[in-house]
Amino acid sequence: GAGVSQSPSNKVTEKGKDVELRCDPISGHTALYWYRQRLGQGLEFLIYFQGNSAPDKSGLPSDRFSAERTGESVSTLTIQRTQQEDSAVYLCASSLRLADTQYFGPGTRLTVL
């Protein structure tokens, strides 16, 4: 079946603009995760959803970051007033349940000029 998809694949924006990144998880997967990968670094956990709720938002870097998930399906990560340090690849992963293997999407490469 289809894997995790993310859109857009690339996004270039100007400093101060808002951006929305979308993740479509594998159908039926109840858990969804967002990670960030800065250049030359490992992945950094941002937030996870169990169903439509996000019990732990402590990984979000600042209050400019927010995420939501609807219908236990699509999730959107929103970054307001983007800064240059937000430039990174944003990866989404989903798993059938919290304890199961996470499957990753191809990521969205965000560049803030």
Place this chain on the structure above:
Amino acid sequence: AQSVTQLGSHVSVSEGALVLLRCNYSSSVPPYLFWYVQYPNQGLQLLLKYTSAATLVKGINGFEAEFKKSETSFHLTKPSAHMSDAAEYFCAVSENTGRRALTFGSGTRLQVQP
């Protein structure tokens, strides 16, 4: 708190040679451990995972890893490198309860020379 250290940001081997990518972890609870591979312009793909069953874990593409609690290590090996193994490899640890978020190492880029 958990952390992962991958020794060597770049590793180069000859085709047919042994591949050894090192990973050490720290975790306050029994960990789950993972190796993911990222090919150029592709997403992360799970190679193998350890979830407290057998300590020697076999994965895809001929890779395997051994969990050594005494050394807090989970090194990735492959007896004979192939050109197609050139990629970036990430070791990750997760808690075995709760949110199961992965904590990743900084990655090791494997080059395979002909």
